[in-house]
Amino acid sequence: MSDIKYLLGFGNTVESEAVQGALPHGQNTPQRCPFDLYAEQLTGTAFTAPRHLNLRSWQYKLRPSVSGQTVYKKLEKGQFSNDFGTFTIDPTQLRWKEPAMVVEGQSVDFVQGISTMAGIGDPALKTGLAIYMYSCNKSMENKAFYSSDGDFLIVPQIGSLTLKTEMGRIHVDVQEIVVVPRGIKFSVYVEGPSRGYICEIFSGHLRLPELGPIGANGLANARDFLIPSAWFEDYEGNFAVVNKFSGELFEFTLNHSVFDTVAWQGTYYPFKYDLKNYNAMGTVTYDHPDPCIFTVLTCQSADPGTAVLDFVIFPPRWMVGEHTFRPPYYHRNTMTEFMGNIIGSYDAKSAGFTPGTASLHSCMTAHGPEASVFKKGSTIELNPVRYPNDHLQFMFETCFMLKLAPWALDRLDQSYLECWNGLDKLYVSGK
Ligand SMILES: O=C(O)Cc1cc(O)ccc1O
Numbered sequence: 001m002s003d004i005k006y007l008l009g010f011g012n013t014v015e016s017e018a019v020q021g022a023l024p025h026g027q028n029t030p031q032r033c034p035f036d037l038y039a040e041q042l043t044g045t046a047f048t049a050p051r052h053l054n055l056r057s058w059q060y061k062l063r064p065s066v067s068g069q070t071v072y073k074k075l076e077k078g079q080f081s082n083d084f085g086t087f088t089i090d091p092t093q094l095r096w097k098e099p100a101m102v103v104e105g106q107s108v109d110f111v112q113g114i115s116t117m118a119g120i121g122d123p124a125l126k127t128g129l130a131i132y133m134y135s136c137n138k139s140m141e142n143k144a145f146y147s148s149d150g151d152f153l154i155v156p157q158i159g160s161l162t163l164k165t166e167m168g169r170i171h172v173d174v175q176e177i178v179v180v181p182r183g184i185k186f187s188v189y190v191e192g193p194s195r196g197y198i199c200e201i202f203s204g205h206l207r208l209p210e211l212g213p214i215g216a217n218g219l220a221n222a223r224d225f226l227i228p229s230a231w232f233e234d235y236e237g238n239f240a241v242v243n244k245f246s247g248e249l250f251e252f253t254l255n256h257s258v259f260d261t262v263a264w265q266g267t268y269y270p271f272k273y274d275l276k277n278y279n280a281m282g283t284v285t286y287d288h289p290d291p292c293i294f295t296v297l298t299c300q301s302a303d304p305g306t307a308v309l310d311f312v313i314f315p316p317r318w319m320v321g322e323h324t325f326r327p328p329y330y331h332r333n334t335m336t337e338f339m340g341n342i343i344g345s346y347d348a349k350s351a352g353f354t355p356g357t358a359s360l361h362s363c364m365t366a367h368g369p370e371a372s373v374f375k376k377g378s379t380i381e382l383n384p385v386r387y388p389n390d391h392l393q394f395m396f397e398t399c400f401m402l403k404l405a406p407w408a409l410d411r412l413d414q415s416y417l418e419c420w421n422g423l424d425k426l427y428v429s430g431k
């Protein structure tokens with residue numbers, strides 16, 4: 001897929017044409033579009049959203065999206081569920097073992113391979129979010145998916161993915177992420193058994209965090225985001241589209257590919273980001289900074305500074321804090337923290353939180369380094385330490401309390417709490 005070409009930037013108004021001259025100029029809806037393409041608008045925000053938040057794109061297609069469509073038929077949703085009313089509430093510190101890879105002989109595509117871990121809210125009210133894991137080994141040939149419910153943030157943990165989207169193709173490797181906003185149709189092509197994490201947000205959109213006193217540069221730099229360039233296939237034949245709508249799955253069929261956008265322009269599109277480009281900031285004096293210092297993308301709630309979702313990473317970096325307990329501190333957080341490990345080992349846990357596992361520390365639930373990490377962190381000689389490049393964990397941090405899906409409850413690491421055994425009183429009175 002080295003032939004894929006991208007546009008650069010975050011949130012820009014961009015334009016792209018797969019056939020020269022296919023994009024109208026000077027207006028969006030000419031009486032007849034170049035090459036007799038059909039003009040179609042896709043809105044990611046209300047028409048009336050303020051200009052700085054407004055997201056929409058114009059597509060110029062072989063056919064309008066509605067052409068040749070059958071009725072939406074309800075599908076079995078299996079583990080890909082948003083039935084949060086039936087989910088379990090549990091404030092316990094939780095950790096999950098890595099999910100099994102799809103085994104040979106099984107044939108599972110990306111959509112079929114999605115299982116819900118946790119979630120809250122109601123997609124019909126455009127509030128809340130869901131966290132999934134996927135495990136698949138089959139490409140979505142002549143089949144596309146779109147969610148009416150929210151934006152998909154996909155974090156591959158094993159296996160590269162190539163997405164066909166309405167705006168063009170995107171290739172993502174492990175240590176990269178891809179965001180497909182609400183409503184944009186996509187197919188996922190795999191190169192073998194693949195696995196990863198997904199967060200779907202039912203409100204708003206992911207944006208770059210404010211930089212405040214950091215300045216005009218740093219963290220995830222806008223120019224490192226890649227936007228697909230127009231690409232289309234003129235395929236006629238059976239084609240299926242799965243739609244996640246209000247937490248249910250529906251399917252309709254068509255007699256042609258949905259990837260028939262010859263040119264497009266606007267602000268609403270999928271994008272990818274290579275987490276290896278992250279420009280991490282940290283202390284160069286003392287104390288452990290709060291993890292928001294590693295925010296990649298954020299979706300803000302109406303509460304100032306409070307996120308529906310902060311996507312935070314724990315990237316390769318230097319640790320140089322002086323006279324400081326360097327691992328994450330013990331804490332209780334009003335926000336809820338779901339963590340995953342993409343590669344390497346995490347500094348608060350010596351074992352158990354291996355790549356592909358996940359953990360959940362809910363609102364106000366106490367957590368922090370396990371006993372052995374505390375001992376080492378409080379006694380080790382403090383030289384500068386470089387975390388290796390094959391080191392990457394992440395956190396989906398949300399202001400919502402999450403409820404647990406049945407699939408997640410079946411795979412719990414039952415011994416998780418034992419990692420904090422031995423954190424006994426060290427204080428000796430009068431000493
Ligand atoms: O709990 C965790 O491991 C995540 C985390 C990391 C950190 O460096 C500070 C606070 C925090 O919640």
Ligand SMILES: [Fe+2]
Pocket residue numbers: 331333337361367
């Ligand atoms: Fe935490």
